[in-house]
Amino acid sequence: MKFPSLFSSLLMLSTxxxxxxxxxxxxxPFYDWSGPVTDAPGTMLRSEPLKATWLPADTGKAFKIxxxxxxxxxxxxxxxxxxYILIPSGPAPKGGWPLVIWAHGTTGVADVxxxxxxxxxxRDQAYLNVWLKxxxxxxxxxxQGLGTPGTHPYLLYRPEAYSLLDAARAVLKQHHFDIQxxxxxxxxxxxxxxxxxxxxxxxxxxxxxxVKGAVLTGLVTAIHxxxxxxxxxxxxxxxxxxxxxxxxxxxxxDQAIHPETDPSSLFSEKGxxxxxVAHNGCLHDLFREAKxxxxxxxxxxxxxxITAYDRDMTRYFELPDGHLTVPVFLxxxxxxxxxxxxxxxxxALALCKAGSVVQWHKYPGxxxxxxxxxxxxxxxxxxHDIMNGSPVASSCSDMTPPGPIQKPTPNIPFNQ
Numbered sequence: 001m002k003f004p005s006l007f008s009s010l011l012m013l014s015t016x017x018x019x020x021x022x023x024x025x026x027x028x029p030f031y032d033w034s035g036p037v038t039d040a041p042g043t044m045l046r047s048e049p050l051k052a053t054w055l056p057a058d059t060g061k062a063f064k065i066x067x068x069x070x071x072x073x074x075x076x077x078x079x080x081x082x083x084y085i086l087i088p089s090g091p092a093p094k095g096g097w098p099l100v101i102w103a104h105g106t107t108g109v110a111d112v113x114x115x116x117x118x119x120x121x122x123r124d125q126a127y128l129n130v131w132l133k134x135x136x137x138x139x140x141x142x143x144q145g146l147g148t149p150g151t152h153p154y155l156l157y158r159p160e161a162y163s164l165l166d167a168a169r170a171v172l173k174q175h176h177f178d179i180q181x182x183x184x185x186x187x188x189x190x191x192x193x194x195x196x197x198x199x200x201x202x203x204x205x206x207x208x209x210x211v212k213g214a215v216l217t218g219l220v221t222a223i224h225x226x227x228x229x230x231x232x233x234x235x236x237x238x239x240x241x242x243x244x245x246x247x248x249x250x251x252x253x254d255q256a257i258h259p260e261t262d263p264s265s266l267f268s269e270k271g272x273x274x275x276x277v278a279h280n281g282c283l284h285d286l287f288r289e290a291k292x293x294x295x296x297x298x299x300x301x302x303x304x305x306i307t308a309y310d311r312d313m314t315r316y317f318e319l320p321d322g323h324l325t326v327p328v329f330l331x332x333x334x335x336x337x338x339x340x341x342x343x344x345x346x347x348a349l350a351l352c353k354a355g356s357v358v359q360w361h362k363y364p365g366x367x368x369x370x371x372x373x374x375x376x377x378x379x380x381x382x383x384h385d386i387m388n389g390s391p392v393a394s395s396c397s398d399m400t401p402p403g404p405i406q407k408p409t410p411n412i413p414f415n416q
Contacts, residue, residue, distance in 0.1 A: 042169025054119035056129035060089035067170035072159025103187030108282035114147030154252030160194035244286035246298025271301035322354035331375035333366030352396035365409030
């Protein structure tokens, strides 16, 4: 893969392909599992061929999947979770296709925002197609409560980790998919945090999975430290969040943690209008509504003090520690004004401090969205080394702070 041709292709896609839009129609009966889930986590409940215009060009076969997983909010329970699998075109290599476990970024909390239903945006279509061309099958989870019954526990590490790992377990048991138990966990933004959580959790939750490493961009996470090195701003505190993301936190995260609370009781009058959009639309609908209502900050959404909710959110959001058993690639755009750069730097430091192998790449002028595809040449080398058992260079001995948020560089694919 040569970067100039990749760059040109991505630039064309970013110009002519619009993001998949949310739809008012509720998800099809495929997602509706009304009875109890009795099968062990990682069991396929149903699957069907996936025919869609959004499928990446190098997809050979695609299937929508519904599988069992551990309820990340009540681990004694099991829940149905939906997703999809993409199989590369052409004959499988001996032993089957290696696997990418893909963790998507924020789409919303309404069922219509499940990527297996509405499809990923053009940026992610392009990204996943590169992984297919690299010779990986891709299994993607919608995450608990997104498409399927129940509240989507937005950003919370246990539900997302379990959803991702059980998706891999479920497809590995299906011999007709022709995949092998040799996996990379890959994610962006919300999915970066989810992928990190799955990488942290698999040794004790799913030790049967042969996870080799992880590739994360635009990382949204927090890692518990008894003596933190940075006094970093938390982008997951409602007051500090963009109003669209803050609405999703209140409607998804806080509702999952506090199911006894009427979510509308937290919202101002304008906030209640945003909540209605969140229940029926997706992230871009919330961006439009916030602009229409002239809401600038998450603080304007609430009608009462929610300090206790912020505190509880941290408890469910924060990884217990930063020790990983496999190497991790972190790609950070230095023009990332959505997730911020200080938090990504802080996460890299915490992972290194815990003894993890971290390869951190900083990209001047690249935004939160732009880092996904811009990082592909670097992640290709990282992945090649991982899959072939070669040593992976670590950045832990020479990390430096990212500095102030930069201005985006123009004419870079998806670098809006």
